[in-house]
Amino acid sequence: MTTSVLDRPRARAAGTTVRQVDSRTRLFNGICIGVLIAFALLWLIPLAWAIDTSLKPNSETVKTTWWIDNPTIAAYTNTLQNTDMLKWYGASFITSALTALFTVITASMAAYALSRMRFRYKNVVFWFILAGIMIPGQVLIVPQFREFSSVGLLNTFWAVIFPQVPTAIAVFIFKQFFDGLPRDLDEAARIDGAGAFRIYRTVILPLTRPALAAVAIFTFVFSWNHLLWPLLVLTNPDLMTIPVGLATVQGSFGIRYADTMASAILGALPLIAVFLLFQRNIVEGIAGTGLKG
Amino acid sequence: MSSTQMIPRQAADAAATERRGRGRQLHEGRTALWFLAPFLLFYLLFIIGPAIYGLVMSFTHASLVKSGLNGWAGLANYTEALQSSDFWSSLWHTIWFTILTTPPLIAIALGLALLADRAGRGRWFYRLAFFAPYVLPSAVVALIWMWLYTPSLGLLDTTLTKIGITPPNWLGSESFAMWSLAITTVWWTLGFNFVLYLAGLQDIPRELYEAAAIDGAGPWQQIRTITIPMLGRTTTLVAVLQVIASLKVFDQMYLMTSGGPNFATRSILEYIYDEGFTNFRVGYASALSTLFFIVVLIVSAGWFAIVRRQEKEV
Numbered sequence: 001m002t003t004s005v006l007d008r009p010r011a012r013a014a015g016t017t018v019r020q021v022d023s024r025t026r027l028f029n030g031i032c033i034g035v036l037i038a039f040a041l042l043w044l045i046p047l048a049w050a051i052d053t054s055l056k057p058n059s060e061t062v063k064t065t066w067w068i069d070n071p072t073i074a075a076y077t078n079t080l081q082n083t084d085m086l087k088w089y090g091a092s093f094i095t096s097a098l099t100a101l102f103t104v105i106t107a108s109m110a111a112y113a114l115s116r117m118r119f120r121y122k123n124v125v126f127w128f129i130l131a132g133i134m135i136p137g138q139v140l141i142v143p144q145f146r147e148f149s150s151v152g153l154l155n156t157f158w159a160v161i162f163p164q165v166p167t168a169i170a171v172f173i174f175k176q177f178f179d180g181l182p183r184d185l186d187e188a189a190r191i192d193g194a195g196a197f198r199i200y201r202t203v204i205l206p207l208t209r210p211a212l213a214a215v216a217i218f219t220f221v222f223s224w225n226h227l228l229w230p231l232l233v234l235t236n237p238d239l240m241t242i243p244v245g246l247a248t249v250q251g252s253f254g255i256r257y258a259d260t261m262a263s264a265i266l267g268a269l270p271l272i273a274v275f276l277l278f279q280r281n282i283v284e285g286i287a288g289t290g291l292k293g
Numbered sequence: 294m295s296s297t298q299m300i301p302r303q304a305a306d307a308a309a310t311e312r313r314g315r316g317r318q319l320h321e322g323r324t325a326l327w328f329l330a331p332f333l334l335f336y337l338l339f340i341i342g343p344a345i346y347g348l349v350m351s352f353t354h355a356s357l358v359k360s361g362l363n364g365w366a367g368l369a370n371y372t373e374a375l376q377s378s379d380f381w382s383s384l385w386h387t388i389w390f391t392i393l394t395t396p397p398l399i400a401i402a403l404g405l406a407l408l409a410d411r412a413g414r415g416r417w418f419y420r421l422a423f424f425a426p427y428v429l430p431s432a433v434v435a436l437i438w439m440w441l442y443t444p445s446l447g448l449l450d451t452t453l454t455k456i457g458i459t460p461p462n463w464l465g466s467e468s469f470a471m472w473s474l475a476i477t478t479v480w481w482t483l484g485f486n487f488v489l490y491l492a493g494l495q496d497i498p499r500e501l502y503e504a505a506a507i508d509g510a511g512p513w514q515q516i517r518t519i520t521i522p523m524l525g526r527t528t529t530l531v532a533v534l535q536v537i538a539s540l541k542v543f544d545q546m547y548l549m550t551s552g553g554p555n556f557a558t559r560s561i562l563e564y565i566y567d568e569g570f571t572n573f574r575v576g577y578a579s580a581l582s583t584l585f586f587i588v589v590l591i592v593s594a595g596w597f598a599i600v601r602r603q604e605k606e607v
Contacts, residue, residue: 024511024512025506025511025512028411028511028512028513029411029412029512032407032408032411032412033408033411033412035408036405036408036409036412036419039401039405039408039422039423040418040419040422040423041422043422043423043426043480043483044422045448046426046437046438046441046480047425047426047437049437049440049441049448050436050437050440053440061446062446064446064447064448064451102335105331106331106332106335107332109328109329109331109332110328110329110331110332110333112328113324113325113328113329114329117321117322117324117325117328118321119321119322119325119326120322122325125329125333129332129336132336132340132341134589134590134593135340135344135586136537136541136586136589138541138543138562138565138582138585139344139347139582139583139585139586139589140339140340140343140344140347140582141565141566141569141582142347142350142565142569142575142578142579142582143342143343143344143346143347143350143579144339144343145357145569145570145575146346146350146355146357146575147339147342147343147346150360162335162338162339163339163340163343165335165339166332166335166336166339166340168336168340171332196321196324196328200328221428224430225428225429225430225431227430227431227432227543227544227547227548228543228544228547228562228566232570242430242432243430243431243432243433244432246430246432246433246436247432247435247547247548250432250435250436250439250548257440257443257446260436260440261436261437261440263436264432264433264436264437267430267432267433267436268429268430268433271428271429271430272425272428272429274428275424275425275428279417279420279421282424282428283420283424283488283491286485286488286489286492287488287489287491287492
């Protein structure tokens with residue numbers, strides 16, 4: 001009896017504060033969403049404006065309105081006819097796909113050895129690879145350029161691909177992932193008589209799909225967007241990647257703003273597609289590796 | 294969490310070692326080498342080799358148009374760099390760009406992530422809006438923003454004029470060009486930090502908020518007393534990744550201003566590029582690269598020191 005009497009007012013008091021907080025929270029959340037949507041729209045304006053401009057005739061771009069009097073895709077057909085855009089797509093795709101493939105294979109193999117095998121100087125090897133994370137690729141452009149020029153590999157896709165393959169951070173990511181996989185699986189396969197390579201290929205790799213996908217997608221995107229190094233080694237217009245091609249022709253468009261924007265949109269399309277297809281892998285990849293690394 | 298996982302694994306490891314004999318270990322050494330060889334080959338040929346070669350070249354008069362090292366220079370390249378006003382001004386431009394980009398890229402990303410975390414629904418839309426620019430090539434970003442910045446015809450100029458504000462000379466003024474590059478960079482790369490912060494926010498236990506709400510803490514108090522302190526480590530990470538990324542800036546300047554007007558936006562990497570590939574002075578450019586590498590190393594070392602201290606506090 002006494003407890004219930006004592007409890008009642010307290011319960012009521014608690015109830016009112018919770019309700020007050022509730023309405024305050026609701027108002028606060030409303031403001032939050034408003035601000036957020038405003039920023040999101042602000043962030044979308046440059047892309048929307050680029051698309052809008054690209055659908056105008058060149059002559060109409062001097063009128064700065066969102067409304068298009070004579071919508072046309074002429075800018076896109078112009079760009080595709082007047083530039084080597086299709087070749088650049090090919091070059092970008094080949095170099096990025098091969099870079100991603102080589103990176104995933106070499107890094108995951110090295111990580112497997114570091115995670116599962118016992119050998120002398122293992123720690124030395126591990127720290128030697130880890131030190132590579134500290135070296136920004138940009139400080140190596142001068143010696144790398146001389147290296148490739150001395151063996152006559154300038155203006156080849158190999159010059160673009162090779163320096164991007166050894167990614168220390170990828171080894172680190174795979175090693176962390178392998179360390180988290182139970183060792184019983186390896187042991188079971190070993191008892192069945194499987195060798196190290198078969199265990200790696202048939203037991204470990206299938207379990208590593210999320211990490212493989214994240215590293216492959218990231219390497220692909222970074223490689224696709226790389227400007228400085230491909231700019232140095234690719235001077236032949238037939239071999240240029242999208243960023244190099246766009247950087248080279250950007251001056252030649254002059255005041256043909258619709259054409260310029262069409263070329264930008266065409267250059268952006270493949271990556272927007274990659275982003276929409278692999279949104280989850282990309283976001284989880286950044287979150288996972290960023291925080292653990 | 295991790296310690297409970299560690300115990301069975303260590304036990305399993307110990308058992309596994311006992312099961313394997315010495316012979317197995319020797320055999321594994323050779324297998325390990327096969328697994329490491331492809332990566333190490335690429336690593337030695339294209340990272341470590343060039344790093345050593347670059348260091349050696351920095352002490353020579355090496356030139357891009359002559360083969361070989363072209364004679365020893367001793368420390369001449371380094372003393373020249375440290376006495377060169379071009380070196381110091383390009384280093385200052387790089388640091389100025391870092392100062393302009395890092396605070397907004399941290400603060401806006403944190404703010405928007407806090408908002409998106411509360412919003413709950415529609416997160417895919419925010420992620421699309423903020424993160425999509427990040428996957429675009431710098432060349433595409435440059436084309437779009439140069440069009441936005443176009444004097445009198447660009448969307449920014451016409452919009453500002455309509456509101457009655459006199460627009461700045463975005464890319465054409467020595468004092469304002471760096472601000473324009475910074476604005477473009479914030480738009481371009483914000484999404485990366487936004488995603489890092491969203492992930493950090495999801496790691497904060499909901500019970501903390503519930504407990505705070507029962508104690509009568511309003512949303513703002515919750516953010517100040519729970520969220521921001523709990524995000525300390527994420528913020529350190531975001532800050533360091535951001536500082537290092539900003540120090541390595543090249544694309545925006547190369548594409549949008551060519552380092553101009555009057556070299557006002559030439560970054561250190563562009564100075565290296567100019568000396569090495571326009572003036573063919575690869576020895577001098579190598580010395581510049583080494584100096585730049587030292588700057589990046591100092592920043593990374595500072596990060597390690599901060600992380601160490603944070604871990605001790607926890």
